[in-house]
Amino acid sequence: xxxxxxxxxxxxxxxxxxxxxxxxxxxxxxxxxxxxxxxxxxxxxxxxxxxxxxxxxxxxxxxxxxxxxxxxxxxxxxxxxxxxxxxxxxxxxxxxxxxxxxxxxxxxx
Numbered sequence: 001x002x003x004x005x006x007x008x009x010x011x012x013x014x015x016x017x018x019x020x021x022x023x024x025x026x027x028x029x030x031x032x033x034x035x036x037x038x039x040x041x042x043x044x045x046x047x048x049x050x051x052x053x054x055x056x057x058x059x060x061x062x063x064x065x066x067x068x069x070x071x072x073x074x075x076x077x078x079x080x081x082x083x084x085x086x087x088x089x090x091x092x093x094x095x096x097x098x099x100x101x102x103x104x105x106x107x108x109x
Contacts, residue, residue, distance in 0.1 A: 003082040010072040021077045031070040037063045 001009075014021055022030065041060045043049045051057060075082045101107055 003086060006068075007072055007076055007082060010069060011076050014073065014076075021073055024074065024077060027070055027074050027077070031067065031074065034063065034066040034070055038067060 021027070037058070038060070041058050041063060044051050045060065072082065074080075075085070
């Protein structure tokens with residue numbers, strides 16, 4: 001699935017199942033909440049915190065998909081073509097960082 005296809009699928013899902021998009025501020029709050037859930041899993045699965053005894057292990061893939069869904073909602077409702085935006089972002093990063101990371105001594109240990 002391409003980013004463009006994902007944007008179309010999310011838009012169709014919203015129109016079929018969601019009545020309408022939440023407003024941008026609500027979706028920003030939801031995105032923040034979903035990113036927090038990802039952070040919680042990462043800090044426990046890969047960091048120094050631990051899961052509570054008996055608590056079900058959350059699904060990182062599902063939480064990342066939640067983040068992507070809300071991000072796509074925000075792109076759709078603000079008229080952003082994520083394919084084009086991502087291509088432009090990669091170009092920017094490539095021009096800016098083409099040797100930065102290779103020269104970073106901290107990364108070459």
